[in-house]
Amino acid sequence: MDQSGKGQAGTLGGAAGKPAAPEDTRNSTKGGQTAARVRKAALRLFARQGYAAVSMRQIAAEVGVQPGALYNHFATKQDILKALMLEHMRDLLEAWGDRRAKAPKDADPLEVFVSFHICYHLSRSEEVFISYMELRNLEPENFAEVERQRQAYEAILTGILEDGRKMGRYHIAEPRVATRAIIAMLTGIPAWYRESGSLTVGRIEKIYLDMVRGSLGAAPDLTAGESG
Amino acid sequence: MDQSGKGQAGTLGGAAGKPAAPEDTRNSTKGGQTAARVRKAALRLFARQGYAAVSMRQIAAEVGVQPGALYNHFATKQDILKALMLEHMRDLLEAWGDRRAKAPKDADPLEVFVSFHICYHLSRSEEVFISYMELRNLEPENFAEVERQRQAYEAILTGILEDGRKMGRYHIAEPRVATRAIIAMLTGIPAWYRESGSLTVGRIEKIYLDMVRGSLGAAPDLTAGESG
Amino acid sequence: MDQSGKGQAGTLGGAAGKPAAPEDTRNSTKGGQTAARVRKAALRLFARQGYAAVSMRQIAAEVGVQPGALYNHFATKQDILKALMLEHMRDLLEAWGDRRAKAPKDADPLEVFVSFHICYHLSRSEEVFISYMELRNLEPENFAEVERQRQAYEAILTGILEDGRKMGRYHIAEPRVATRAIIAMLTGIPAWYRESGSLTVGRIEKIYLDMVRGSLGAAPDLTAGESG
């Protein structure tokens, strides 16, 4: 019953991002289409109101279907959440794999990661938001699976930091701590970013990359002037 | 059922809003004691399960009282959340006022703030957690009030950063962005910190202070060696 | 549980009358004053919302007192209703006694009764309304008592009708039926009467007296022209 100190996240307000592609589940059948619409509706509603505050009836209404019909696609409400979160983590790791593969060999891995993280999190802000906020509503098994993937993702950055430290580029006391600090910093962006604001994504990437480098004790990137 | 150690991140702010009635937290009368116990029980439960997932029955059971008795102290469930959040923000700002007053005149303001933020957030992790997670469950008016205080709190750090920039100590493109980045970084700590872990609070303060300074382009503090 | 066919009444809207005199209970003590205010508040509320829909809390709020204080004056909510209804019937019969005593010996008893009934019911419309509407909410014993007094009141008119029949003035098949018909007709007045309307009470009395006389097959009263 007691679950203390769980999942604090700050991407409040979230939801400014583009909706997940409906092809995610690659279903061209009528049922598959409905399942995708359920996922989409649940994603929006969970992000805005929270898993516990959203009813199956609300989701059904959003989809334009009776509540009972949802159970043709998901066995329980919990299963919808599980699907959203597991797919999000899987997509995140997949997307990182793609990005790394496409990056030039001589690119700064830290820069690639920071840029990727910011872009991805801004474009999938609802999934990201849910992934932080609703962890405690996952059943233990599902929670463990997501946690594993989260750690895998963190390990990517930790690896980059350790490599950089070995090469003398970064001065880091605790790579695991630095990893968390950086990811927290970056993940906070969607909480305040607005497309309508004055800052472009590119500018945000630049600012944050500089801050991240600085926090690692790295020499500033001299290919550009002082950021700002 | 217990799934501890879930992710926490986010930006924070705050301002000297209207204080809640001081009687709210009095402890002298019988009713005041019950009200305090309600607050405490709700704090724990909201932090662990989330506002929407906690029932008044649960709170009452925790307090050792019938559900109806809660309504002698709080008109609605929402009012409990409102009280917890407004009091937290008020306390946070008050605590900062105390800390700043006690700090030596020649202390580095950034260091004082970072140290304060980490200590306070580690010592009041449930309030902090709720303040991030349950914002969306606040009714608009209450939300606006909390938001005002949050912004006032952020303004403290922004002020420190701008002063440092004027003095040439910090190289910051966008103080508002830097503020959010730093607060997100610091606020993420309670999500992974465990008293039983190997890192002391003092050590965490040191590591984060170095990272924060670095992120601001400040010269490292040479009174100690490489942080570690 | 089953109370079929009870108390249909039509004095809807009621409540245009003057409040009952607070001296009803002849209490000059502080407590007596509160009791009177409870009665008054309950009268208004019962008339407007119905006994079942009014809470002790509402009554207390109207009186400006905490709910528990009501129990210093009435043992139960039912007792308030009982007091209002029994006092109303007692007052009605008392008022009739007064009126008859004051009437000139040669006055037409029917005219006196009709005039009395209309005036009294218009001036005490809330009590009247409650007396019809809330009969079914009286406990059986209290109901029986009120019913007895109601029958006593009806018997007054029945007596007048029977006297008139014996004297050949009225042509009535069933005096008991005629009694109910006339009382229903008269009691319906407060449901539509408005002080702000174009009809004075005097005019209403005239119209109804003519109708009542006609319904009894009496020769019209030639002391005035055709009513209208």
Added chain:
Amino acid sequence: MDQSGKGQAGTLGGAAGKPAAPEDTRNSTKGGQTAARVRKAALRLFARQGYAAVSMRQIAAEVGVQPGALYNHFATKQDILKALMLEHMRDLLEAWGDRRAKAPKDADPLEVFVSFHICYHLSRSEEVFISYMELRNLEPENFAEVERQRQAYEAILTGILEDGRKMGRYHIAEPRVATRAIIAMLTGIPAWYRESGSLTVGRIEKIYLDMVRGSLGAAPDLTAGESG
């Protein structure tokens, strides 16, 4: 617990308002049957105990269903009341339309109306009772609708009276007042009428018709002797 024979009186009206959806009363589907049973149970219970004193649980128990199931048929408790009252008024006006159509051309309209009103109100006494007692529990919009129909019904009698006055048959000062007086008189019947009593409906009709005619200053109907 059973206290029968409580007072009933009042004025009534009605008009050809918007018909409720005709599916409301269908009986073909399983749900339609349940809805009809809900209506029936609520009718009985509201008539006996009053709207405010009846709980959804009680209605559900009467229907033999769980309380939640009621909400598949009526969105709120208020909606049940609304349905009962609107349908009653609609049925009353429809029934009058039928009766008038069937009456011989040379029949006395007043006689037709009085006979219709008495019969209809004796045969539908629960609906009638609720329609008088629970008006104040209708939400304003629903109340207005019922009121409109009530006035339309009253207008039928007012029309008859005015026609009779023009023809010199009736001597009436205020047809609107006379309408209310007559309707109050007639509507009071179900409050005391018992099938087991000594008076037949036919006899009651005769007595009341004579009283009504007399109250209008009409010559008594000489096709029968003194009513009785």
Added chain:
DNA sequence: AATGAATGAGAATTCATTCAT
């Protein structure tokens, strides 16, 4: 694959009433 109706549990809140102070 969807509907309409149902279940059984549980939600927030209110109720009449009691009682120590």
Added chain:
DNA sequence: CATGAATGAATTCTCATTCAT
């Protein structure tokens, strides 16, 4: 005589889920 706090039961209504059609 009034208060503030409590009880225990009840209130309307919503919930996730099931299932025959």
